[in-house]
Amino acid sequence: MAGIFQFFTSLLAKIAAFAQWLLAVVTRIFKDLWNMFTDVFCWAFDSILGMAAAALNAIDIPFNPSTYYAMIPPETANILGLIKLPQAISIIVAALVIRFILQTIPFVRWGS
Incomplete structure (x- = not known):
């Protein structure tokens, strides 16, 4: 069994x-x-x-910013350099890039 x-x-x-x-x-x-x-x-x-x-x-x-920058008269370019406009533009562009990156992250909608 x-x-x-x-x-x-x-x-x-x-x-x-x-x-x-x-x-x-x-x-x-x-x-x-x-x-x-x-x-x-x-x-x-x-x-x-x-x-x-x-x-x-x-x-x-055809978008080449250096061609447009070369068209600025030397006196104007000197004044823009003295008032630090290129650095200001760089700061603004960096802030926009950071903002767009933060907007792509879900649940992180700071500042909007």
Whole structure:
């Protein structure tokens, strides 16, 4: 009688091990399919951004601030340097960059 119980116990253990293996396989397949699904959307978004970047690069807008700065008369450039206007512009640009970076962080809407 003990042999029959041992047989059924080992049979149930093998069935349980097979069920655990099958669950692990199904779980792994689901995770891999989910990763493939999300990668397709990331690839599509990256492609759209690549096309947008190519379209923006195709627009030829000649903006070189040094050419405009060279057009300023020397006397005016000297006065602007004396009143520290380039440093003031740098401070303002740095403050704007920091503000825009803080605006991109969720739940950190300081100053707006």
